[in-house]
Amino acid sequence: TVNLTLSDIFLATEEIDSASFYIEKTLENLRSGTPNYFQKEIALCQLGQISFLKKDFTKAKQLFQEAYSLSEELPNIHYKNLSLQGLMTSYLALEETEAYSKLMIEQNQSSAEMVTDRTRAMNSVYNRIDNFEENNSRNLIKSQTSKIYKLSIALLLLIIIGLLYNYYLNIKSAQYNALLKYITPSNPE
Numbered sequence: 001t002v003n004l005t006l007s008d009i010f011l012a013t014e015e016i017d018s019a020s021f022y023i024e025k026t027l028e029n030l031r032s033g034t035p036n037y038f039q040k041e042i043a044l045c046q047l048g049q050i051s052f053l054k055k056d057f058t059k060a061k062q063l064f065q066e067a068y069s070l071s072e073e074l075p076n077i078h079y080k081n082l083s084l085q086g087l088m089t090s091y092l093a094l095e096e097t098e099a100y101s102k103l104m105i106e107q108n109q110s111s112a113e114m115v116t117d118r119t120r121a122m123n124s125v126y127n128r129i130d131n132f133e134e135n136n137s138r139n140l141i142k143s144q145t146s147k148i149y150k151l152s153i154a155l156l157l158l159i160i161i162g163l164l165y166n167y168y169l170n171i172k173s174a175q176y177n178a179l180l181k182y183i184t185p186s187n188p189e
Contacts, residue, residue, distance in 0.1 A: 003025045003026040004039060004046070006022045007020075007021075007046050011049055016054065019050060020050055023046050023047055023050070026039060037074055041070040041071055041083065044063050044064070045063075045079070048060045048067060060090045064083050064090055065087060067082075067086070068084060070083075081111060084107040088103045088104060
């Protein structure tokens with residue numbers, strides 16, 4: 001994958017020889033090791049782009065066709081669309097308008113599918129974030145409600161204790177006043 005990334009960078013800067021070198025290394029590795037069809041498809045698309053840049057449209061068409069055939073078996077719409085675009089431009093360069101028109105319809109469907117997939121992916125991310133925030137809000141509301149109830153109960157207990165203490169003090173005051181009446185001499189007038 002490093003080789004493919006490097007070749008992609010060299011392709012973007014139109015350094016065709018360097019890109020070809022890394023693509024060939026990738027294809028060599030794929031031939032000798034376990035086949036990785038995604039990497040092979042990417043490498044074929046990149047080789048098709050190089051052939052197109054070298055104005056070898058027939059070879060580009062062949063490479064893009066091979067990449068497209070691989071993409072039919074793989075569940076990745078992005079690479080299918082990429083190989084379709086390359087194949088279409090090759091047909092256009094070779095002035096094969098009939099084949100170009102047929103692929104244009106398929107490529108439009110593929111692009112629409114890509115947009116739909118991208119939208120679904122974005123919506124799924126937003127929905128996940130939304131659900132996460134909603135759950136956090138609910139949990140925060142529950143914890144704050146619980147705190148309010150606890151504080152209300154504590155305040156109610158303080159008020160009851162204050163009232164009981166006030167009642168106690170009033171009873172004691174009444175007792176002291178009654179005792180004071182007996183102790184203090186009354187003034188005869």
